[in-house]
Amino acid sequence: MNRETAPTDWKGAAMQKRIAGRYAAERRFKLFGLGAVLLSGLFLAFLLFVMVGNGLRGFTYTNVEVPIDFKAMPLTVDASRLGDADADQAIADAGLADIVAFAADEALGADGAKMISENAWKEVRTQIKADPAILQGKTVFHLPASSEVDIAAKEGAKGALGAKVDALQRDGKLSTGIHWPFFKNADATDPAVAGIWGALKGSVLTIFIAFLIAFPTGVLAALYLEEYAPKNRWTDLIEVSINNLAAVPSIIFGLLALAVFINWFGICQASPLVGGLTLALMTMPVIVIASRNAIKSVPPSIRDAALGVGASPVQVVFHHVLPLALPGILTGTIIGMARALGETAPLLLVGMRAFIGDVPGGICSPSTVLPMQIFLWSDEVDRGFVEKTSAAIIVLLIVLLSMNALAIYLRNKFEKRW
Amino acid sequence: MTMTQDDLTIADPKMTAKGVDVFYGQKQAINDVSIDVGTDLVTAFIGPSGCGKSTFLRSLNRMNDTVASARVTGTILLDGEDIYAPSMDVVQLRARVGMVFQKPNPFPKSIYDNVGYGPRIHGLAPSKADLDVIVERALVRAGLWDEVKDRLGESGTALSGGQQQRLCIARAIAVDPEVILMDEPCSALDPIATAKIEELIHELRGKYAIVIVTHNMQQAARVSQRTAFFHLGTLVEYGKTTDIFTNPKQERTKDYITGRYG
Numbered sequence: 001m002n003r004e005t006a007p008t009d010w011k012g013a014a015m016q017k018r019i020a021g022r023y024a025a026e027r028r029f030k031l032f033g034l035g036a037v038l039l040s041g042l043f044l045a046f047l048l049f050v051m052v053g054n055g056l057r058g059f060t061y062t063n064v065e066v067p068i069d070f071k072a073m074p075l076t077v078d079a080s081r082l083g084d085a086d087a088d089q090a091i092a093d094a095g096l097a098d099i100v101a102f103a104a105d106e107a108l109g110a111d112g113a114k115m116i117s118e119n120a121w122k123e124v125r126t127q128i129k130a131d132p133a134i135l136q137g138k139t140v141f142h143l144p145a146s147s148e149v150d151i152a153a154k155e156g157a158k159g160a161l162g163a164k165v166d167a168l169q170r171d172g173k174l175s176t177g178i179h180w181p182f183f184k185n186a187d188a189t190d191p192a193v194a195g196i197w198g199a200l201k202g203s204v205l206t207i208f209i210a211f212l213i214a215f216p217t218g219v220l221a222a223l224y225l226e227e228y229a230p231k232n233r234w235t236d237l238i239e240v241s242i243n244n245l246a247a248v249p250s251i252i253f254g255l256l257a258l259a260v261f262i263n264w265f266g267i268c269q270a271s272p273l274v275g276g277l278t279l280a281l282m283t284m285p286v287i288v289i290a291s292r293n294a295i296k297s298v299p300p301s302i303r304d305a306a307l308g309v310g311a312s313p314v315q316v317v318f319h320h321v322l323p324l325a326l327p328g329i330l331t332g333t334i335i336g337m338a339r340a341l342g343e344t345a346p347l348l349l350v351g352m353r354a355f356i357g358d359v360p361g362g363i364c365s366p367s368t369v370l371p372m373q374i375f376l377w378s379d380e381v382d383r384g385f386v387e388k389t390s391a392a393i394i395v396l397l398i399v400l401l402s403m404n405a406l407a408i409y410l411r412n413k414f415e416k417r418w
Numbered sequence: 419m420t421m422t423q424d425d426l427t428i429a430d431p432k433m434t435a436k437g438v439d440v441f442y443g444q445k446q447a448i449n450d451v452s453i454d455v456g457t458d459l460v461t462a463f464i465g466p467s468g469c470g471k472s473t474f475l476r477s478l479n480r481m482n483d484t485v486a487s488a489r490v491t492g493t494i495l496l497d498g499e500d501i502y503a504p505s506m507d508v509v510q511l512r513a514r515v516g517m518v519f520q521k522p523n524p525f526p527k528s529i530y531d532n533v534g535y536g537p538r539i540h541g542l543a544p545s546k547a548d549l550d551v552i553v554e555r556a557l558v559r560a561g562l563w564d565e566v567k568d569r570l571g572e573s574g575t576a577l578s579g580g581q582q583q584r585l586c587i588a589r590a591i592a593v594d595p596e597v598i599l600m601d602e603p604c605s606a607l608d609p610i611a612t613a614k615i616e617e618l619i620h621e622l623r624g625k626y627a628i629v630i631v632t633h634n635m636q637q638a639a640r641v642s643q644r645t646a647f648f649h650l651g652t653l654v655e656y657g658k659t660t661d662i663f664t665n666p667k668q669e670r671t672k673d674y675i676t677g678r679y680g
Contacts, residue, residue: 231486301523302526304519304523305586305589307481307484308512309516309535309536309539309589309590309592310510310539312539315539319539324526
């Protein structure tokens with residue numbers, strides 16, 4: 001036999017070493033991967049732990065038992081005015097706030113008025129409006145505590161305040177309940193009445209507007225580019241522009257929106273309308289890219305089949321391509337929308353960072369959004385807002401996770417095999 | 419190219435191609451092909467891979483229009499009417515000249531909707547009852563009715579490969595075409611499914627003009643009455659199938675059918 005090289009020595013030491021090295025590399029790679037997964041899991045667990053730990057307390061609030069005897073301290077309001085639209089004003093004018101403060105002093109000691117929320121009398125007012133008979137006698141109210149007392153009751157406190165709160169707790173004058181104002185109100189300076197509903201509704205309206213504009217335009221643009229547009233330098237240019245647009249920092253879109261929508265078109269600023277338009281600008285390129293990929297992945301054989309029985313191009317698109325691309329389009333859209341929902345930067349510039357004390361009534365009334373509310377609350381000095389911030393983060397995360405769950409559900413529902 | 423014209427006496431050709439060239443960009447895929455397709459005949463296009471037989475087939479119902487770089491010159495007539503004339507409606511043309519593809523490609527819809535799709539978009543069935551009749555007739559003609567009549571609501575993609583291909587044939591004949599183009603309809607099927615399709619082609623002969631592209635020379639010999647041999651984008655020889663296989667006039671044809679190349 002006339003070999004030019006020696007036969008490969010599969011059993012030799014050098015070969016064994018190479019094999020060992022290969023296995024070691026394999027193990028190393030696996031370990032690194034596992035480490036990365038564990039690390040990210042750890043971060044997630046830590047985040048959830050901290051958020052849930054702090055945030056859950058934000059959903060509850062401490063109430064203080066305050067008996068008020070309206071016989072001893074009469075509130076002189078014309079009974080007929082209680083049903084009117086200006087009943088609130090009438091009761092306020094009659095000096096209810098002072099009565100409640102006095103009753104608190106009486107029930108809780110010297111600083112009693114400071115231990116209940118400065119807005120506590122509004123709770124009494126609501127109850128009076130519901131049942132005017134209260135004015136005829138003595139009633140025990142559970143009024144929201146002041147922010148300091150609430151924190152002290154939840155976390156414990158030192159000094160005079162701590163001792164007082166402990167005493168109240170021993171006497172059974174403190175109770176903890178779900179903080180309904182948190183779910184019903186908009187922002188406020190007093191954590192006892194500050195709520196997330198204004199921001200949540202603002203977010204929903206904003207995202208709805210963004211979806212209404214970005215989804216049809218994005219999908220139609222993608223369909224045109226994939227199915228109709230000739231492949232030439234212009235469409236290449238458009239494609240590159242769209243890809244670049246998707247990578248533009250979001251605050252730039254805010255500047256653009258400020259210049260175009262507010263300064264030029266004069267659209268109501270700080271409103272869900274202008275916010276939605278801004279986020280639509282930002283999300284559309286993402287939807288176009290996701291939709292184009294989904295449309296591209298529809299097998300050409302389906303197009304051939306439809307064309308082969310004489311379907312027109314529009315029929316091919318709407319009967320076959322779009323239904324088959326829909327799961328991908330929806331997934332991309334919802335992920336884009338979820339990103340828009342968590343977006344703060346572009347909305348700073350269209351005025352949505354203002355303090356908005358009212359729940360937005362429509363798409364043109366001033367409003368803020370969830371991430372902005374989190375940002376605003378995290379800046380507050382009052383310690384009561386720390387847990388409100390965490391609670392708002394939990395609300396935002398729940399909304400985001402629901403949107404992602406919806407995306408997965410829709411994808412599975414519409415996905416078809418072929 | 420010397421063709422034996424006496425073999426091509428088709429009194430009333432369904433389709434006629436005259437001097438057809440097809441280009442993909444600068445590359446010429448088909449060079450000066452002239453051929454008649456008979457009304458009651460099965461015409462087979464044979465030739466080695468890349469010889470342009472599928473390209474030529476796809477120019478017969480203008481499926482090449484979907485390829486941006488494709489360009490067709492010359493004349494192709496359907497019943498004497500130029501199919502590339504501006505007055506020709508391409509959507510109607512493709513209904514009149516149906517197509518069955520290499521890989522079975524049913525829509526991911528129910529069997530009923532697969533067959534009913536064409537009649538529906540062309541408005542051939544005014545009512546649901548009419549459509550039922552059309553779907554049943556197409557499935558019967560495609561020899562699939564007995565196998566699927568109890569599960570018309572099931573997805574067409576759930577059928578076996580051979581059944582899928584017969585479903586595609588049913589889908590093509592549901593719009594009542596005049597010509598059916600088949601682009602290697604059996605290349606993805608096993609021998610039993612292939613035999614069924616060949617049987618089906620026999621039965622459909624006479625109802626439709628059929629053009630079939632095939633790699634399989636035995637298949638061409640079995641199913642067709644006319645055979646055209648393509649090589650390197652040209653039509654080398656066209657004649658009666660028996661003549662092509664027993665007594666080819668061209669050296670290249672002879673080499674191909676005896677397995678010298680291809």
